[in-house]
Amino acid sequence: MPTYRPGPVSLALAVLVALFLLLPLLAVIPVSLTPSRMLTMPTGELSLRHYRSLIEDPRWLDSILLSIRIGVVSSLLSTALALTFSLGVWMFQPRFTAALVGFVLLPMVVPPVVSAVTLYFLLTSVSGVSSIFGYDTWLGVAMAHSVMTVPFATVLILVSLSQLDRRIDLAARGLGASVWERATRIIMPNIKFGIVTAALLSFVLSWEEIGVTLFITSVNAITLPRLMWMGLRDNIDPAIAALSVILIIITVLVLVMRSVVTRRRASA
Amino acid sequence: MRGTLSDRTGAALLMAPLLLFLVLAYAWPFLGVVKWSFTLPTPGLGQYGALVSDPLVQSVFIRTLRIAAIVTVVSVTAAYAITVVWVRGSPVQRVLAEFCILVPFWISVLTRAFGWVALLSNRGLINTWLQSIGFISEPLTLVRNEFGVVVGMTHFLIPFAVFPLASAMRSLDERVLLAARGLGSSRMRTFWTVFVPMTRSGIIGSALIVFVFSLGFFVTPAILGGGRSVMIAELIYLRIFQSPDWGLGAAISVVLVIFVGALMALLFRHVRPRQLV
Secondary structure: OOOOOOOHHHHHHHHHHHHHHHHHHHHHHHHHOOOOOOOOOOOOOOOOHHHHHHHHOHHHHHHHHHHHHHHHHHHHHHHHHHHHHHHHHHHHOOOOHHHHHHHHHHHHHOOHHHHHHHHHHHHHHHHOOOOOOOOOOHHHHHHHHHHHHHHHHHHHHHHHHHOOOHHHHHHHHHOOOOHHHHHHHHHHHHOHHHHHHHHHHHHHHHHOOOOOHHHHOOOOOOOHHHHHHHHHHOOOOOHHHHHHHHHHHHHHHHHHHHHHHHHHHHHO | OHHHHHHHHHHHHHHHHHHHHHHHHHHHHHHHHHHHHHHOOOOOOHHHHHHHHOHHHHHHHHHHHHHHHHHHHHHHHHHHHHHHHHHHOOHHHHHHHHHHHHHHHHOOHHHHHHHHHHHHOOOOHHHHHHHHOOOOOOOOOOOOOHHHHHHHHHHHHHHHHHHHHHHHHHOOOHHHHHHHHHOOOOHHHHHHHHHHHHOHHHHHHHHHHHHHHHHOOOHHHHHHOOOOOOOHHHHHHHHHHOOOOHHHHHHHHHHHHHHHHHHHHHHHHHOOHHHHO
16 A cells, blocks of 8 residues: 655755754763863863762762652652542542643643742742741652642543543442452552553653752752752853763663563564 | 442542642642732732833743744744654654654753753854864854744754644545545645645644743743843743842733633634644
8 A cells, every 4th residue: 555655855854853853962972071171072082070070079969869859759749649539530530520630730731930939939838837848848849849740640640541441440340349449459450551651750750840949949959950950050060961961871771662662562 | 329429429539639739739829929919019910010011021021922933933843844754754764753852852951951052152062163164263152142042942842842743644644645646746735735734733733832831931041041031931030039029020920821821722722632642
């Protein structure tokens, strides 16, 4: 059967766009190898000193550990909240479902800067009541990140629920299973891939969150993006280039692995 | 009867935690921000009056709209070019296009903005290269201006523009294209008179998404604009943390939400949400 394929003009334009998309990611590689203390192209000799400073400078290590801690806590919270909510929607199909889901998706739709001002208001108000949960605390940041990631987790779990066959739940119900049993033994095992994806996406979104974090931290809760931001704004530190190269390599590896796994699944 | 009652309790129990969390941690503080806009520094509509009369605020709004419009046109066009190959190309072309779209998509906004700084700054890759081949003697100013902001934002938003376009292109009936070709229409003509009009909903969806995203953009303009081409989001940040003028920052936020809400309403009148994913 003949197929409609893009012609040479389309291909040429697509190649230009592809180059534009990859260029800034490739550009950080030479910069990360510069022997200079400033952001320059290396001339002649190459050096790994900026990679070494990532391990030796405690500021980088501290912020990496903090980002992991915040990412894990906020991902667990937002996945748990998204899961219970989605189970309620799917099992009981209550009235006003569309409005309730719309409300849950708001932090994803509202411009991030407005969410940032909103969470700034929340955390500065909380600061007056509790010092461990408020402005510039890691728990405050984790809670704020959960607000921002919970819509994405909800969408992913609702999508995987929508592909589930309702009849298996009806059968369980007909055989006398309780709501708890239906949820934990029938539905959740069937959407575990969706739940894990939601948790991973929430973690990644929290790990790289900067728009909101900038508004709700100052000197204590310095996450990795926050530290990168400080290094980018004032005097550009080439250690950021080294860190960027590492993050890009991790991303490429994960994407390649994922595509290999999906291809295996499809062919199996 | 007992069934429906327990159904309701069950649904309420399961849905309550998230709804409660978002009411307390999002809806309530948002109302607080709205309150700020009417009460700080003095009660009344003063902040909204300042929005209309302050020439600085106005110039930032106009610049934001202009940059958002340019970025929308450029990113949707570029996204269209690569989406055609992602959806309709040969298997190898598809894998390569997908790689070029997804890798930047998953890399953080900071890393991507930094990549552009490394390319475009005075001692960056492009200026170093142009000077070494003797094409220019003084470095070109490519960042800390609107050009840098447009380039960085376009780069960030192309992957987002791709998804609605891809779903429109996937759902189109290939036989219509083959029929046009079979009836003797040239490649160019088939593309412009059949293919593009049939992906109209995708183009509208993708343009609105990019435009809405551009309006509230913070990180890329702040880094690549270098404080010289301030957009709305950065203005809000400056008003809250540097001036500090919380009332004005809050008022700008409220106006931005209303504006984006109106645009989203427009979006959902044109395309059903399903078509966007």
